[in-house]
Amino acid sequence: MTHWMDEEAGPVVRPYALVGGRTRSSGDALDLVALVTATGAAPSGGFVPGPEQERILALVTTATSVADVASELGLPLGVVRVLLGDLQDHGLISIGRASASERILKEVINGLRAL
Amino acid sequence: MDFEPSDEPVALKILIAGGFGVGKTTLVGAISEIRPLRTEEVLSDRGIGIDDTDGVEGKTTTTVAMDFGRITIREGLVVYLFGTPGQERFWFMWDELSYGALGAVVLADTRRLTDCFPSIDYFEQRGTPFIVAVNCFDDADRYDTEDVRSALDLDPDVPVLMCDVRRRASAKTVLITLVEHSLKVLTASQS
Ligand SMILES: Nc1nc2c(ncn2[C@@H]2O[C@H](COP(=O)(O)OP(=O)(O)OP(=O)(O)O)[C@@H](O)[C@H]2O)c(=O)[nH]1
Numbered sequence: 299m300t301h302w303m304d305e306e307a308g309p310v311v312r313p314y315a316l317v318g319g320r321t322r323s324s325g326d327a328l329d330l331v332a333l334v335t336a337t338g339a340a341p342s343g344g345f346v347p348g349p350e351q352e353r354i355l356a357l358v359t360t361a362t363s364v365a366d367v368a369s370e371l372g373l374p375l376g377v378v379r380v381l382l383g384d385l386q387d388h389g390l391i392s393i394g395r396a397s398a399s400e401r402i403l404k405e406v407i408n409g410l411r412a413l
Numbered sequence: 414m415d416f417e418p419s420d421e422p423v424a425l426k427i428l429i430a431g432g433f434g435v436g437k438t439t440l441v442g443a444i445s446e447i448r449p450l451r452t453e454e455v456l457s458d459r460g461i462g463i464d465d466t467d468g469v470e471g472k473t474t475t476t477v478a479m480d481f482g483r484i485t486i487r488e489g490l491v492v493y494l495f496g497t498p499g500q501e502r503f504w505f506m507w508d509e510l511s512y513g514a515l516g517a518v519v520l521a522d523t524r525r526l527t528d529c530f531p532s533i534d535y536f537e538q539r540g541t542p543f544i545v546a547v548n549c550f551d552d553a554d555r556y557d558t559e560d561v562r563s564a565l566d567l568d569p570d571v572p573v574l575m576c577d578v579r580r581r582a583s584a585k586t587v588l589i590t591l592v593e594h595s596l597k598v599l600t601a602s603q604s
């Protein structure tokens with residue numbers, strides 16, 4: 299992979315090289331705090347996860363947010379979305395988002411007070 | 414009534430918005446560990462200026478670094494803070510950032526109060542619960558919250574408070590005020 303310096307962001311791997319220049323339209327954008335979990339299924343149908351996707355699978359053995367995946371891998375969100383989309387299409391991860399209930403918000407308020 | 418198994422992980426999103434240099438990054442850093450997060454996005458039509466890409470083939474991408482902080486309330490319950498990019502060319506990111514957000518903190522500076530108008534307009538239109546936190550810079554004149562409320566023409570139910578985002582205790586109060594407000598909005602929508 300080619301590394302070079304981005305003056306603002308530091309060393310970068312040309313990210314879209316990882317995903318063949320593809321992007322996902324914002325229509326199917328993954329929420330930044332959607333939680334990604336490996337299903338544990340074996341790759342099938344000739345799909346071979348790439349190295350970055352293997353790193354993702356290793357990371358999301360417990361539920362991990364999309365933003366955390368991007369941050370941990372040091373890859374831009376747009377790229378992570380495409381990598382995740384492929385994994386999801388092949389049944390290797392599930393992506394979910396629980397909405398906030400009253401009970402959860404009260405718990406957050408108490409948790410923040412205790413910080 | 415929704416039954417939620419208590420071990421189902423929940424991730425919540427809070428946005429920190431406001432004009433250039435108003436203290437967004439400082440606030441995120443005061444209350445959480447800032448982590449690196451970049452997004453390289455394809456500029457949508459809305460993000461491209463008229464002079465930009467007429468007749469240019471191919472994708473226009475831009476790299477944006479975001480303020481990104483994480484507060485773990487307990488295992489399986491995490492609050493994420495996202496500082497919204499200030500420049501207007503990044504409006505397209507706001508839609509995605511605000512989608513499903515618990516709420517937004519609009520930071521204001523009384524020396525440049527109008528800088529936060531776009532943020533307020535945006536969250537009002539989106540129906541995202543928000544509060545206005547006035548970051549009190551040392552050399553700014555003091556106003557009270559009601560002065561700010563009327564200057565910004567805010568609804569009476571929008572909380573306004575003074576803060577110093579460099580102080581952790583103050584940053585904490587800001588977030589608690591927002592979550593309490595979001596809870597109120599949620600409760601009202603359910604009754
Ligand atoms: N005196 C004083 N200075 C502050 C306060 N909050 C922030 N600053 C300073 O103001 C400057 C800008 O703060 P930032 O947190 O970077 O503001 P920002 O909103 O992230 O700025 P942009 O991302 O550039 O829009 C920094 O030098 C801070 O140290 C405050 O409450 N009082």
Ligand SMILES: [Mg+2]
Pocket residue numbers: 437438439480496
């Ligand atoms: Mg900043």
